[in-house]
Amino acid sequence: MQGSTADQNQADITYAATIETSEHHSEHPDLRLFGFIVFLVSESMLFLGLFVAYFAFRVVTPDWPPEGTDELELLLPGINTIILISSSFVIHRADTAIKKSGDVKAARLWFVITIAMGATFLAGQLYEYNHLGFGLTTNLFASTFYLLTGFHGLHVFVGLLLMSAVLWRSRVPGHYSETNHFGIEATEVYWHFVDVIWIILFLILYIL
Amino acid sequence: MTEAQAHHLDEVEVTPWREYFSFSTDHKVIGIQYLVTSFVFYLIGGLLAELVRTELATPASDFVSRETYNELFTMHATIMIFLWIIPTLTGGFGNFLVPLMIGARDMAFPKLNAIAFWIIPPTSILLLLSFFVGPASAGWTSYPPLSLMTNKAGEAIWILGVILLGTSSIMAGLNFLVTILKMRIPSMTLNDMPLFCWAMLATSALQLIATPVLSGAMVLLGFDLLVGTNFFNPAGGGDPIVYQHMFWFYSHPAVYIMILPAFGLISEILPVHARKPIFGYQAIAYSSIAISFLGLIVWAHHMFTSGTPDWLRMFFMIATMVIAVPTGIKVFSWVATVWGGKLHLCSAMLFGMAFVSMFVVGGLSGVMVASVPFDIHVHDTYFVVAHLHYVLFGGSVFGIYAGLYQWFPKMTGRMLNEFWGKVHFAMTFVGFNICFLPMHVLGLQGMNRRIAEYDPKFAALNVVCTIGSYLLAVSTVPFMVNAVWSWIAGPKANSNPWKGLTLEWTVPSPPPVENFEEDPVLVIGPYDYGTPKALDVVAATLAPPPPALVGEGSE
Ligand code: HEM
Ligand SMILES: [Cu+2]
Numbered sequence: 001m002q003g004s005t006a007d008q009n010q011a012d013i014t015y016a017a018t019i020e021t022s023e024h025h026s027e028h029p030d031l032r033l034f035g036f037i038v039f040l041v042s043e044s045m046l047f048l049g050l051f052v053a054y055f056a057f058r059v060v061t062p063d064w065p066p067e068g069t070d071e072l073e074l075l076l077p078g079i080n081t082i083i084l085i086s087s088s089f090v091i092h093r094a095d096t097a098i099k100k101s102g103d104v105k106a107a108r109l110w111f112v113i114t115i116a117m118g119a120t121f122l123a124g125q126l127y128e129y130n131h132l133g134f135g136l137t138t139n140l141f142a143s144t145f146y147l148l149t150g151f152h153g154l155h156v157f158v159g160l161l162l163m164s165a166v167l168w169r170s171r172v173p174g175h176y177s178e179t180n181h182f183g184i185e186a187t188e189v190y191w192h193f194v195d196v197i198w199i200i201l202f203l204i205l206y207i208l
Numbered sequence: 209m210t211e212a213q214a215h216h217l218d219e220v221e222v223t224p225w226r227e228y229f230s231f232s233t234d235h236k237v238i239g240i241q242y243l244v245t246s247f248v249f250y251l252i253g254g255l256l257a258e259l260v261r262t263e264l265a266t267p268a269s270d271f272v273s274r275e276t277y278n279e280l281f282t283m284h285a286t287i288m289i290f291l292w293i294i295p296t297l298t299g300g301f302g303n304f305l306v307p308l309m310i311g312a313r314d315m316a317f318p319k320l321n322a323i324a325f326w327i328i329p330p331t332s333i334l335l336l337l338s339f340f341v342g343p344a345s346a347g348w349t350s351y352p353p354l355s356l357m358t359n360k361a362g363e364a365i366w367i368l369g370v371i372l373l374g375t376s377s378i379m380a381g382l383n384f385l386v387t388i389l390k391m392r393i394p395s396m397t398l399n400d401m402p403l404f405c406w407a408m409l410a411t412s413a414l415q416l417i418a419t420p421v422l423s424g425a426m427v428l429l430g431f432d433l434l435v436g437t438n439f440f441n442p443a444g445g446g447d448p449i450v451y452q453h454m455f456w457f458y459s460h461p462a463v464y465i466m467i468l469p470a471f472g473l474i475s476e477i478l479p480v481h482a483r484k485p486i487f488g489y490q491a492i493a494y495s496s497i498a499i500s501f502l503g504l505i506v507w508a509h510h511m512f513t514s515g516t517p518d519w520l521r522m523f524f525m526i527a528t529m530v531i532a533v534p535t536g537i538k539v540f541s542w543v544a545t546v547w548g549g550k551l552h553l554c555s556a557m558l559f560g561m562a563f564v565s566m567f568v569v570g571g572l573s574g575v576m577v578a579s580v581p582f583d584i585h586v587h588d589t590y591f592v593v594a595h596l597h598y599v600l601f602g603g604s605v606f607g608i609y610a611g612l613y614q615w616f617p618k619m620t621g622r623m624l625n626e627f628w629g630k631v632h633f634a635m636t637f638v639g640f641n642i643c644f645l646p647m648h649v650l651g652l653q654g655m656n657r658r659i660a661e662y663d664p665k666f667a668a669l670n671v672v673c674t675i676g677s678y679l680l681a682v683s684t685v686p687f688m689v690n691a692v693w694s695w696i697a698g699p700k701a702n703s704n705p706w707k708g709l710t711l712e713w714t715v716p717s718p719p720p721v722e723n724f725e726e727d728p729v730l731v732i733g734p735y736d737y738g739t740p741k742a743l744d745v746v747a748a749t750l751a752p753p754p755p756a757l758v759g760e761g762s763e
Binding site: 028029031032034035038039041042043045046048049050053056057060061136137139140143144147151 | 313314316317320378381382383385386390391416417418419420421423424425427428431435436437438439444445446447449450453454457
């Protein structure tokens with residue numbers, strides 16, 4: 001819209017020449033999910049940087065793990081991996097429930113189960129930490145192990161917080177519905193992301 | 209209609225000054241918050257630089273101690289990069305201009321935008337407070353193991369500061385990317401966008417992809433510093449070279465974060481004042497994208513003397529030289545835009561043309577240091593300092609000044625004084641060259657950077673540099689007086705003082721809240737100067753609104 005400070009001595013061509021007004025202005029579109037996914041792309045660069053650093057450290061260290069440091073056990077992390085991967089399927093049911101039929105109750109239930117599985121994963125990880133023969137500063141191998149798994153664990157923890165927040169908000173009837181479910185969807189996407197990161201971590205830390 | 213809309217139809221409403229000190233979500237307010245805040249840090253960083261230059265006026269370290277000298281240049285670079293150039297170009301100009309240029313009412317995520325800005329003031333104060341405990345002193349590159357051995361508290365604050373500022377930068381980049389991709393008016397395809405928006409698109413991709421890796425490096429460095437791990441400490445089996453790779457994986461793209469938006473500003477300014485269509489719109493647009501891709505794979509040119517194996521140096525040497533191609537494409541396009549034009553040599557245009565010429569000097573010295581055999585001789589000498597100041601001062605800072613002269617009327621509704629603008633330009637241009645040109649020679653003769661003392665044979669040229677730096681310091685005075693005086697009492701600006709064709713010139717100066725009453729529809733390309741249609745369109749932006757529209761909606 002033109003203001004009255006405009007230079008008045010200009011030719012009197014109509015205002016509409018520049019701005020042929022369209023009917024209405026569009027509503028601010030809902031770009032939250034798109035934005036969130038872009039954010040996760042950025043976040044994955046953080047992990048990628050740490051993964052590459054891990055390989056670099058591994059290459060420059062003569063023995064990996066160094067002599068005297070125990071090899072990592074596979075059983076517990078293996079079970080943990082299965083739990084975390086399964087939880088991705090569980091949380092997807094919540095998403096389906098809300099999108100197909102707006103069933104908040106079912107979505108809440110699937111979220112509770114996912115939280116329980118995520119918490120089990122974290123508990124398992126803490127148990128593993130407590131039973132390892134090395135600490136954070138023992139050597140480069142130990143430091144990278146704790147840093148990578150700890151950083152991922154932090155993300156799992158944030159995921160638990162997100163899910164709890166969704167649960168808390170969903171107590172208000174109508175907060176989430178068939179058409180309005182950003183919180184549920186974003187949490188699900190985040191959870192899959194955390195899951196994929198774990199699979200990569202598991203492969204490079206325990207298997208390779 | 210809403211109250212806000214009724215406002216537009218009265219006098220141009222003025223955003224109350226309190227708004228600028230609040231958690232505003234208006235992109236224009238946030239843009240100006242960024243600009244003013246970072247200008248303050250420009251002055252602080254400049255003060256540190258003058259202290260550095262004063263120390264270097266004589267070969268001995270007689271003005272400050274060696275330790276203090278290290279702290280000064282470390283904080284100088286940190287402040288100039290993270291608190292002046294990056295926030296000004298992305299947060300400041302990006303915020304103010306991008307939504308206006310694409311016909312949007314605001315950024316995609318206004319609240320995130322405000323948070324990104326408000327991270328900066330507390331973080332910067334924290335960084336300044338580190339002067340009380342002894343600030344970081346291992347250079348802005350903070351290479352371990354040196355950074356693990358000096359001023360522990362200051363280094364910890366530095367690491368935290370960089371992580372926080374990086375987070376702010378990621379948030380801003382996210383916002384720009386989504387805004388540019390999703391918030392354009394329907395009639396504007398990507399190829400109708402003003403070139404500044406292309407530049408911001410390329411920049412935001414770099415912010416999103418490169419910055420997290422810096423955060424990763426900072427986390428590891430922080431653990432080494434505070435917890436006692438040995439990721440980067442060779443004494444404990446770690447590898448400092450990994451830090452260098454992670455740091456430069458961010459910091460080379462960061463130099464493009466610091467120059468691409470300035471490229472964009474210049475691409476807007478030159479055609480307006482040359483009254484000619486831009487030469488090679490698509491070439492300039494796509495070369496920004498090319499630079500942003502290539503910028504991600506050249507980082508190890510900073511590490512030619514870090515024991516990088518030959519085959520790797522070869523790769524990075526060639527990749528770096530390839531990047532000069534899209535950069536050169538831009539320079540040729542700008543020259544061709546100006547060529548044969550009827551130049552309007554206002555302050556913005558003077559700074560714009562100075563940008564092109566000075567940037568070429570920095571680009572050429574860049575290609576020189578990109579070649580391994582040459583770099584082995586000049587690495588860590590004043591030749592590199594000369595290079596980086598020609599691109600960062602002659603480039604980024606001249607670009608910022610050009611942008612400030614160009615859009616000050618739009619931002620404040622007042623015109624700057626042209627005479628004092630030209631005085632400012634002349635002093636800056638001359639001071640800059642006196643200060644930095646001799647550094648090429650000093651570097652070639654072997655004067656090392658980052659050391660408080662030097663061989664007395666370099667004394668004469670160092671005095672010249674120091675004098676130039678004082679002239680630069682003084683040159684900011686006419687600018688600041690001009691800006692403050694004009695903001696308060698300068699002549700009122702109309703909506704289109706330079707007769708531009710991009711959308712920000714179709715709204716009043718300063719633009720109203722929410723920018724556009726209705727979604728604008730494009731009727732002309734951003735640079736179609738010299739056509740009869742352009743005359744009509746410009747005239748229309750200057751015409752008073754038709755009476756029919758004035759009546760409607762007012763209270
Ligand atoms: C034609 C394009 C360019 C090329 C080929 C180039 C090449 C290089 C190379 C090889 C170095 C390392 C020199 C050394 O440490 O021995 C360097 C340093 C540097 N360049 Fe550039 N550069 C270019 C453009 C830029 C731009 C546009 C900027 C910023 C706006 C920039 C900022 C810097 C900075 C800050 C350093 C020094 C970093 C430090 O060690 O503190 N360069 N450049
Ligand atoms: Cu570089």
